[in-house]
Amino acid sequence: xxxxxxxxxxxxxYVEFGKKAIAREATYRFExxxxxxxxxLRMYLLRMVWVxxxxxxxxxxxxxLHAILTYSAVALLMGLVLDIDQVSSLYDKLHDGSIVSDFxxxxxxxxxFFADGxxxxxxxxxxxxxxxxxxxxxxxxxxxxxxxLATFALSFVLGYxxxxxxxxxxxxxxxxxxxxxxxxxxxxxxxxxxxGELVPLIFFPLAFQHVLFALPFAAMFSTPLLIYVGEIGPxxxxxxxGIQAAWLVGLAIVCVVLWRAGSRRIVVQGG
Amino acid sequence: MRAVYGQHWRxxxxxxxxxxxxxxxxxxxxxxxxxxxxxxxxxxxxxxPSMNGWDFKDMAFLYGLWMLAHAxxxxxxxxxxxxxxxxxxxxxxRLLVRPLDTLFAVIAIPGQIFPxxxxxxxxxxxxxxxxxxxxxDAIFVLCVPLVVLGGTLIELAINLIVATIAFxxxxxxxxxxxxxxxxxxxxxxxxxxxxxxxxxxxxxxFPFAFMNYFPATYFLHKSEGALGLPPVVGLLxxxxxxxxxxxxxxxxxxxxxxxxxxxx
Numbered sequence: 296x297x298x299x300x301x302x303x304x305x306x307x308x309y310v311e312f313g314k315k316a317i318a319r320e321a322t323y324r325f326e327x328x329x330x331x332x333x334x335x336l337r338m339y340l341l342r343m344v345w346v347x348x349x350x351x352x353x354x355x356x357x358x359x360l361h362a363i364l365t366y367s368a369v370a371l372l373m374g375l376v377l378d379i380d381q382v383s384s385l386y387d388k389l390h391d392g393s394i395v396s397d398f399x400x401x402x403x404x405x406x407x408f409f410a411d412g413x414x415x416x417x418x419x420x421x422x423x424x425x426x427x428x429x430x431x432x433x434x435x436x437x438x439x440x441x442x443x444l445a446t447f448a449l450s451f452v453l454g455y456x457x458x459x460x461x462x463x464x465x466x467x468x469x470x471x472x473x474x475x476x477x478x479x480x481x482x483x484x485x486x487x488x489x490x491g492e493l494v495p496l497i498f499f500p501l502a503f504q505h506v507l508f509a510l511p512f513a514a515m516f517s518t519p520l521l522i523y524v525g526e527i528g529p530x531x532x533x534x535x536x537g538i539q540a541a542w543l544v545g546l547a548i549v550c551v552v553l554w555r556a557g558s559r560r561i562v563v564q565g566g
Numbered sequence: 567m568r569a570v571y572g573q574h575w576r577x578x579x580x581x582x583x584x585x586x587x588x589x590x591x592x593x594x595x596x597x598x599x600x601x602x603x604x605x606x607x608x609x610x611x612x613x614x615p616s617m618n619g620w621d622f623k624d625m626a627f628l629y630g631l632w633m634l635a636h637a638x639x640x641x642x643x644x645x646x647x648x649x650x651x652x653x654x655x656x657x658x659x660r661l662l663v664r665p666l667d668t669l670f671a672v673i674a675i676p677g678q679i680f681p682x683x684x685x686x687x688x689x690x691x692x693x694x695x696x697x698x699x700x701x702x703d704a705i706f707v708l709c710v711p712l713v714v715l716g717g718t719l720i721e722l723a724i725n726l727i728v729a730t731i732a733f734x735x736x737x738x739x740x741x742x743x744x745x746x747x748x749x750x751x752x753x754x755x756x757x758x759x760x761x762x763x764x765x766x767x768x769x770x771x772f773p774f775a776f777m778n779y780f781p782a783t784y785f786l787h788k789s790e791g792a793l794g795l796p797p798v799v800g801l802l803x804x805x806x807x808x809x810x811x812x813x814x815x816x817x818x819x820x821x822x823x824x825x826x827x828x829x830x
Contacts (some may be wrong), residue, residue: 329740329743329744332740332742332744333743333747336744336747336748336751337751340751340752343755343759343760343761344610344617344755344759346759347617347618347755347758347759348610348614348617349614351614351616351618352613352614352615352616352621356612436724442606463735472587474587474588477588477591477592477594477595478591479594480595480598480599481591481598483594484598484599484602485598485602487601487602488605488606492607494606494609498610498612499609500612518741529809542706550645558798
């Protein structure tokens, strides 16, 4: 009943787009195999690296071995969801020109990409469970208190949307350049390092930390992870989530501006 | 043969000049790829000064040895990685009827290859050698080029094996990808940190440890050699490369003789 009050906008088509995306992803079975395989390999590797490092050096303040192994395991599990470019269909459609037909459909095109991307991500999120089971064979993962877990979940969702905006912006660049693969890979590798996915940002020299914590990459990975392992305590929850939300708002504005400008100057090559 | 290969490079360089922005972006990615890897090592060893007795200077040299061998492979032999794709769309059958050796024909297909990674790797290797304080004597000057070429052969052999498997199982993307990742990840740290089984695997099955770990233990005068082998085995890399590549080439010829096409 409540939905019927809005005559023009209907939510259902977008749910369908999401379901379609899930079905599409499920057909690429070998990708599932490789992402799980890569996950196990990296989990083993990180365990070996951290164990060797902690065996020969004094443990840094606040992060004993079990905490860093938990950090790495949760980071890799988050990566299964966050490392996906859920807006890549925008690039594909710009490249082959099929974006034109999307503009003719009675839908909000950006929302279509959001629904499509969410479906893709939900499918990959289902991999988290088997990956978690395998991870537990390799390392022990600490489970924090319910409050911490809830804050982590909230922070993770904010991080996911920040990641969505970054991917949306990168794919929008294709409105102008048509080629984005190299730029995208550059951003992916920078995110891995500067977002704290591989090495916690608190291991960087202090001068770097001031800059890194202010960047959007930290809002994707580092903030939820540091909340999970307790490095960001309850007294700093509000400010940590606040910075994430600020990045989300800022990047969302960039998305809107880029989308408006881009969709106005659409260029379709031949076809 | 030399003339064909010369043309291959002429086309490569012309392509790079034609798509200038794209070329510059991919070069930037090459810098970021190696830059983030080295920066990760630096950050980790800034907090933890020693990894099984290896400090950042040692690791910088270890990375440099791998990077050089890997860059030569990617610059000269990149075509081998495309074999599964050629088989899939029938392109490969055209190479079979050419008068030159098929493997050579594969390597001589022009792509958009520019030796930017090789130039970067050479520059980095010089810097890392000076920085790590390795003594540059006659043995070093004589052995490093051979060790690097041996490392290139090891990587080529692995890629050739994967390409050969594509004769039977057309789709080998997953396998290729896993092998690539194994190489990238397991050449980054001294192999002493892994369990004995993994160390044996990296020495005798996929001998990635000969690309950089064993030679680095020799040049850096490390007493620790994983598996209790003396550091001087590091100078065996050219031999290991030749043997491994020889075996891979025999397998390639075997596959080639049985290849029937995928039905185009």
